[in-house]
Amino acid sequence: MNQKDLKYFEGLIQEKIQKIRKDLDHFGENVMSGTNTELAGDLSAYATHPSDQSSGAAEREYAFMLASKEGRFLHHLNEALERIKDGTFGTCRICGKDISRARLEAVPHATMCIQCKSEEERIQRERR
Ligand SMILES: [Zn+2]
Numbered sequence: 001m002n003q004k005d006l007k008y009f010e011g012l013i014q015e016k017i018q019k020i021r022k023d024l025d026h027f028g029e030n031v032m033s034g035t036n037t038e039l040a041g042d043l044s045a046y047a048t049h050p051s052d053q054s055s056g057a058a059e060r061e062y063a064f065m066l067a068s069k070e071g072r073f074l075h076h077l078n079e080a081l082e083r084i085k086d087g088t089f090g091t092c093r094i095c096g097k098d099i100s101r102a103r104l105e106a107v108p109h110a111t112m113c114i115q116c117k118s119e120e121e122r123i124q125r126e127r128r
Helices: 003-032 037-044 057-067 069-086 101-106 114-127
Strands: none
Touching (some): 003 069, 003 101, 057 069
16 A cells, blocks of 8 residues: 555544544533433443442543444554554455455455455354
């Protein structure tokens, strides 16, 4: 992947990160202030130690973030940015071939090409 493409995907990923951060801020406010009890109830299912007051607010916030779908997505996007920096972005981590541009456009944090991904999904289905 050339520098121009890397720049393009870096921009694409950063745009997504900004958008999720905004969504998460909004989401977090609602839950923390208790205005959305239904949502808070859902999230409590993810809390490992709801009564543990010893962990810092930042840690709780991070745990909360990772417990949400958006938070995990954010984590994957940040990893994709790391891969842009270290030059492994766009390369399948299984077979080492280039991940197609169309796939990266749809899933910029993809670490596997479509062949390896469908192979993995097939194996996971068989395990069940
Ligand atoms: Zn592959």
